Amino acid sequence: MPEIAEVETVRNVLKKQILNKEIVDIKVLYSNMIESDLNEFKQVIIGKTFNDILRRGKWLIFDLDGYYLISHLRMEGKYFIKPLNEKIEKHEHVIFEFIDNSTLRYHDTRKFGRMKLIKKEKMNDCIEIQKQGLEPGDKNLTGKYLLEKFKGKRLPIKTTLLDQTIISGLGNIYVDEVLFKSNINPLKETNKITLEEANNICKSSNIIIKNAIKYGGTTIRSYTSSLGVKGSYQNYLQVHKRENQECNICKNKIKRIKVNGRSTYYCPNCQK
């Protein structure tokens, strides 16, 4: 499940490999993945080059001359670089062919990922990007900002932190970690979060995401890692995927519950 730290890692690794090479062809093998008109998509991209790769929340933003190609990996999206003549695998859905006979391949077992082409001058109307909230590490991400957003919300705080329009980039793994580090019970009603707790959410998310990026993100599900990059932050997770194991702080057992349908791990003793 790529979240902000994994997407940032993909961005950094891809930048070293695909910039400034002409794209001579593109194959789309699963067209539902492309939200733009398919013919326009191909026409615009062929002949262009990736000048840069940016990121907003969990969205990758490829700079293609007059356009941006935005790409969301959802749960299982991965990018690989392979030679042109290498066999196309079952779950490779979009293949960019470069002039030097290398290819960039988008691989997605669940087919949940999405790509969309946006004219640069229309970026201000791009709802997917514009509605993203503040990211961990942003100096404007403060307890005060969060309390404003939390007003009137009766959902569990866990659910609210998955809302990308409030904090952008957190997913199921890092929300559990942030709540643990902040000593907040995932089921606590959002509008009952105090200023001190909101400040702690900001502080914890800054630290956790910074560290997760430092370690290349978290590799939990996949055997084959994206781009040959294996993150190692899974070794530092305090609660996520640690059901029945000892809490590193108090030695009580980590519990797993469902919060609005999402698997949620927490320490009942540290997070009252």
Place this chain on the structure above:
DNA sequence: AGTGCGACCCGAACGC
């Protein structure tokens, strides 16, 4: 406006 839920997918896990 805030909330809940089905849809989108398919490999893995589960039940028998």
Place this chain on the structure above:
DNA sequence: TGCGTTCGGGTCGCAC
């Protein structure tokens, strides 16, 4: 070489 069913997970769109 067992087979059919359920689950999970980020986001959207729609109903309430």
